[in-house]
């Protein structure tokens with residue numbers, strides 16, 4: 001039994017990477033980097049959920065296109081567990097703009113532009129908790145149940 005205990009982050013493989021059949025390769029990089037996949041599902045965001053998810057960017061000029069893109073096709077949503085999960089996943093993802101992403105990062109390898117950048121990762125523990133509970137509403141209950149076993 002080698003599942004990693006630690007803190008959580010929330011991640012999504014974005015529509016561009018799902019459409020390009022990169023799910024397996026990206027999950028493999030995530031697991032090889034030491035994360036445990038704690039919950040996972042494939043779903044397509046509705047436009048309203050997309051607008052809610054990226055509400056923090058609602059004043060930015062790219063907001064409309066960003067929401068349309070994230071709702072354009074299925075995503076793989078997941079909760080990942082690791083020590084320093086939020087920061088370590090952001091490092092593994094690489095910079096928002098793949099032209100600035102470090103070699104060996106997910107965005108350097110799989111993203112094609114700042115708009116189509118392959119993966120999302122929460123930017124704080126608070127965002128990770130909010131995003132995880134939004135996409136996996138029963139998860140807290142399940143954790144409480146299994147933690148007594």
Ligand code: GTP
Nearest residue numbers: 057062066095096114115116117119120121122123
């Ligand atoms: P996410 O994991 O998707 O949240 O990316 P991020 O945390 O690296 O970036 P951020 O939250 O600042 O922005 C959300 C998304 O908006 C990014 O993934 C980009 O696709 C898009 N975005 C951010 N800044 C810009 C920008 O200056 N121009 C354009 N065209 N898109 C941007």
Ligand code: MG
Nearest residue numbers: 120121122123
């Ligand atoms: Mg972000």
